[in-house]
Amino acid sequence: MIGIIGAGPAGLAAAKVAAEAGAEVIVLDSAPRPGGQYWRHRDDVQGYKSHRAGGYFDSVIGSKSVTYMHGAQVWSAVRSKGSITLNYLHEGSEKTITVEKLILTTGAYDRSIPFAGWELPGSMTPGAAQALLKGHGVIAGKKILVSGTGPFLLPVAVGLSEAGADVLGIVEAHSPLRWLRSPLALILNPQKALELLYYLRKIRKYSLKVSFGRAVIGFNGKTATLSKVKSNLESKGEVTQIGCDVVAAGWGFNPDVTLGGILGCDQRVDRDGSVIFKVDKNQHSSAANIWIAGEATGIGGADLALAEGEIAARSALNDSIPFSLKFKRFRLQLFATALQRSYTVGNGWQGWIKPETKICRCEEVSHAEICQSVTELSAQDSRTSKLFTRAGMGLCQGRVCSRNVSEIIAGESGCKVTDQERISYSNRPIAAPISLGVLADGINPQ
Amino acid sequence: MSTSAKREVTFTFNGETFKGVEGQSIAAALMATGVRELRKTRFDEEPRLIFCGIGICFDCVVVVNGVANQRACLVEIAEGAKIESQK
């Protein structure tokens, strides 16, 4: 039995290959419907080349050899000789399944950096605005500003415009000229030019204002404050105000490495500072019979996730991997690297925040408190600061704030954030909350 | 798959009656009517709505039929559900 955790593009690509080979597969995904974040849908997927999604959904939902458990949240996992046991929550109780091979495709979530007022209603990630729209048919607000860095801002802004939202603009921190640093990636990925043209047409159709070299550095619920920023995100002044009730701000993505970490798969720090898994050319991790594909091996978007998912499944089935597929992954990885070079997130944001800005949203720990933990209590890393201030100890267990806390502390204490610290704050022994009663009752027989 | 007519769902939020569309999350249904606050934070009593929208950040927690820490961005509205702000 092959287990696949996560039904986004990577997981679906893997499931499709396995299903077509007639292998017994179980797909576990925590959302009510497949597609992950890239292919959110209610009845049909919209967006660039989204028609592909249908084929993948059919292969999962329609196949006889695939068991698709939606609304299944894996909270822990254990490796033993020759098998992997997955403990998951489903419809209020706990279930368990043991598989011989596992493909982890758990994806990523928006990376956020704090700014004055980011806690307020109306401040959200671009992923939230997209989830509301694509998943639930709701437009996040009356006047929406999309801000941050990275190509993800485009489909969010365009999708909202297509649905009739008043999108005031896209505020991109970096200059598009940075792409010129990665000529090979552009040459080898001509299909991306078509994608760009698609978005340029939409930008023109909806008269979307796009500004470069600017960022939203403040919000009060009704007005956003924008500033010109340097390439390291430091504010250059030249501040303007825009009336809006929604700021959807995103700064790339953080892969969720919790489950692979629980299973002992080796991790490393990618050039953008995100923590990802080490995999070989077959997408095989350092742990026997565990493959990892998609964002968790390096942020790279849906196309790369599809290629990696396919490779992982083929490897799990002991099938050969065609050169064309390997080359596709190679050129898309080059593109992913170019993305990282073009859309860096420097430390200049630390100058945007005010002492009272909450860095840990869950436990309401302010910037001032975190700095105090360094200057007065000798904290030199996020783990120690967490022990003193509770930053990272709340419901989200540091998924939103840990990286930012570490970088603030590094800035405050004049140290660098070590790779070990990055790996440490990205991992946790429990992947999702589980009630004590369910935990105590042990396992429900399936 | 074509868009078939979706059922209307009636639920309450802090005692007030709201209507949404079957399949919507609590957060989506409320925000569609212009609700801008799901709760006040427990220490500093600051207003929160949704943030990540995909179940990672737990900013949007609400009490659903007496059970706390339910993520409004994930949990779908159900007929007759009693939803309250979490303290």
Add this chain to the structure above:
Amino acid sequence: MSQLQKNPDAIVIGAGIVGACSALSLTNAGLKVMVIDRGTVASGTTGAGEGNILVSDKDPGPELVLALRSRDLWFEMQEDVGDTFELEAKGGVVVARNDDSQLMALAKVQSANGVTAQVVDSKELHQLEPYLHPEISSGVFYPQDAQCQPMLAAAKIIQTVISRGGMLVSRSKVLGFDIKDGTVVAVNTSTGKYSAPIVINAAGTWAGEIAALAGSNLPVAPRRGFILVTEPAPQYIFHKVYDSDYVANVASSDADLQTSTVVEGTRSGTILIGASRERVGFDGSMNYEILRKLAQQAVSLFPVLRDVQLLRAYRGFRPYAPDHLPLIGEDYAVKGLWHSAGHEGAGIGLAPGSAALITDSILGRNSFMDATAFTPKRFAEVTV
């Protein structure tokens, strides 16, 4: 480089709670103290502790005498350092699930030895803890039991030491000692050599490794424990509550897993659940079956906890000596090298008392008790 940095009056190895209290005690006696840690404040077992300050779980004997004095010293320290580490005279409630004879016998003996142990009937028990399982009808209330936030405590205490002329050297690994004519004269570390006539080894679970660098045998071994941490919940638990199995487990040498039930709330609203004890070396891997057992035990005492969610779990390594008594005193061979380690699961509670003992010993003063039972010399003839 400041004069202090080259020649402090005393060096304390370990910036956990025992090291912090030792440093403060020496500082208040007029010495300039340098604290060295291979990590930073509370990087070891102190960072995995619950903050227990208990007299209820001690059998009469030297450890109880130490615990009673140490508990009072915690409140004196709060006067000195400030109310900055959530110190609370919360009180402990020990319940007997079935046969309460052992618990009652212990309570009687403890009462004769300075512990306030109030036997409570079922009605009083459920007034103290309204959410306790209705079938539990027998218990003892210990008003002297207290709790603090141990990481904050260590940090605030060290902050006070620094403000009174001391210093903290963090991320500094001890590599060896300079010993001249059987007396320690300096500590060699990865950040340099520091000279002092007095060195206190307060390295907790790693104190044995530090002692070995001085050629000394200090048999401190790790005893792993897990703690469950829940989401913030309404206040269901009003004291530290545990079952009488806890006492038997602490005193046992069994290598196999032992669990008892310990439940308490915290200021932030989270509920902490323990306790497990195993001798598995420094194996830090998670064990979900142990987490299940701890959860089972907790909900059997407090059924209301069934609907409270577990958010995280962590583990720590309690430092223990073979006879389950701490090691407090001068090294058996090296003069000037003192040890304050091996406090097992009672490090937080016993820290200020140990610090007072060791400061008195170092300065040649009479102390509040005879520390012979704790002397490291008791292991001088034993080789591991």
